[in-house]
Amino acid sequence: VTSVIAPDQEGQWREVTTKREVEDALIEENIRRFSQARDTPFLQEPLLSAVGPFGTSPGAESILNGTFQIPDGVDQYAAKLIPHLQRLPEVAAGRKISLLMDPEEYRKGWRKAREATASGPSRLHFGHFIANAYDDKISLFDSVMAAIPHATGLSPSRWQHGIDCELEKKAGNTRVDSLRTILLFEADANQNFKKVGRDMMYLAEELNALASEQFGSRKTLSSVDQSLNKRLTFDLMRQLKRPGAVCSNDAKSCYDRVVHSVASLCMQRVGVPPEPIVCMFTTIQNLEHCIRTAYGDSTVTFSGQLWAVPMHGLGQGNGAGPPIWGVVSTPVIAMLHDEGYGAFFKASISGTELSFIGYAFVDDTDLVTIPAGHATSQEVALEMQEMVDMWEGGIRATGGAIVPEKSHWYLVDFKWQNDVWRYASIDETPAELYVRDFNGQRKKLERLAVQEAERTLGV
Numbered sequence: 001v002t003s004v005i006a007p008d009q010e011g012q013w014r015e016v017t018t019k020r021e022v023e024d025a026l027i028e029e030n031i032r033r034f035s036q037a038r039d040t041p042f043l044q045e046p047l048l049s050a051v052g053p054f055g056t057s058p059g060a061e062s063i064l065n066g067t068f069q070i071p072d073g074v075d076q077y078a079a080k081l082i083p084h085l086q087r088l089p090e091v092a093a094g095r096k097i098s099l100l101m102d103p104e105e106y107r108k109g110w111r112k113a114r115e116a117t118a119s120g121p122s123r124l125h126f127g128h129f130i131a132n133a134y135d136d137k138i139s140l141f142d143s144v145m146a147a148i149p150h151a152t153g154l155s156p157s158r159w160q161h162g163i164d165c166e167l168e169k170k171a172g173n174t175r176v177d178s179l180r181t182i183l184l185f186e187a188d189a190n191q192n193f194k195k196v197g198r199d200m201m202y203l204a205e206e207l208n209a210l211a212s213e214q215f216g217s218r219k220t221l222s223s224v225d226q227s228l229n230k231r232l233t234f235d236l237m238r239q240l241k242r243p244g245a246v247c248s249n250d251a252k253s254c255y256d257r258v259v260h261s262v263a264s265l266c267m268q269r270v271g272v273p274p275e276p277i278v279c280m281f282t283t284i285q286n287l288e289h290c291i292r293t294a295y296g297d298s299t300v301t302f303s304g305q306l307w308a309v310p311m312h313g314l315g316q317g318n319g320a321g322p323p324i325w326g327v328v329s330t331p332v333i334a335m336l337h338d339e340g341y342g343a344f345f346k347a348s349i350s351g352t353e354l355s356f357i358g359y360a361f362v363d364d365t366d367l368v369t370i371p372a373g374h375a376t377s378q379e380v381a382l383e384m385q386e387m388v389d390m391w392e393g394g395i396r397a398t399g400g401a402i403v404p405e406k407s408h409w410y411l412v413d414f415k416w417q418n419d420v421w422r423y424a425s426i427d428e429t430p431a432e433l434y435v436r437d438f439n440g441q442r443k444k445l446e447r448l449a450v451q452e453a454e455r456t457l458g459v
Helices: 019-033 047-051 058-065 076-085 103-111 126-132 136-152 187-206 223-240 260-269 274-285 321-338 377-397
Strands: 004-007 013-016 161-168 179-184 244-250 288-293 296-303 343-346 353-356 358-361 364-369 408-412 414-417 420-423 434-436 442-444
Touching: 004 019, 013 019, 019 161, 019 179, 019 288, 019 296, 047 058, 058 076, 058 260, 076 260, 076 321, 076 377, 103 126, 103 136, 103 187, 126 136, 126 187, 136 187, 136 274, 187 274, 187 321, 223 358, 244 377, 260 274, 260 321, 321 377, 364 377, 377 408, 377 434
Parallel strands: 161 288
Antiparallel strands: 004 013, 161 179, 244 364, 244 408, 288 296, 343 353, 358 364, 414 420, 434 442
């Protein structure tokens, strides 16, 4: 960007064009962006002290082993989420990703990398490490240096410098709160983060530890497959003439709001040792950010070390970000299953009972409620409201929030006349759905008619 639209001291939005004005506006916005989760349950007492900044305290260990006593005053949805953060039995028995760094695997990883990939502010870029990967001795040294922080949890000081690269989400929209901030880590730091995410996903898939509803960040699964699942669900509703509801919702600033202690618990749950987790989140919490615009990189910086509660989030550009969201969203989905929400069907031939809470692709989620027995449209709407409240509360416990303006819902019911059916209109099935936004205010969601198409995940 060469200019941005930012609020002045009176709160009036205006365009700024000089290098320093642009940088100051973006720094102020990014401090706000990376601090959005500060009022969420795990960054407030009593969970803040009990779990700690990295999810490695004795209290965090008691959550993982299932012995944690939830203190009074804990948010009700965080309290419901905590039991679903317990370690998998296989992990408790010793299954974990390796802390070793195989030199040959390290070489192969760098040889697949693209030299043009941007990285942090030091003069060590992707090209250096790719070239080193073709020399056995140098790449062996590099792999040893990469293994030290991975196995010990130490964060090298060079890694604690990053670049916030500002890009337009939509061409021509340069409001600071509408820009996308890509966080450029040091090349070797991000390569380590990618390894953690990749190894974690391999083990989680092997242990069947990921929610079947989550198709994002997973091999062999795609948004197209998820869209087909949704269409098949609508077909079943129509064929069986069973009322139901669908709520398409979007999480706000998905990767920028993830609370590190919650992410740590979710990662340890599926077999990641504390050391690489502490390394990654120490790097992010101590990161000194500069701003990259069309004017170049700023000399002014900002750092999360200035606050008692550090800035959180994973950083868009973090190679482990998509896998981490996969393991963070899984306990929230499990919480809704445990409360009995979702869609329920029985296969006609095999008699197999099917249930699911919806369709997720990264942070875009369609919640579905189709009761197992007979239900009226009003009962369906009431159950969907409870489900949305539970989902929003669970997402908020991880640091996230729902964007009401990017969310909508459908209530599906059927009317018969002379043995001919049709979809019931909104006037015939009056109902409203509300969700809490990132400021804690309840907002009414837009309700669409059944026949009204709307772009949703993968379509």
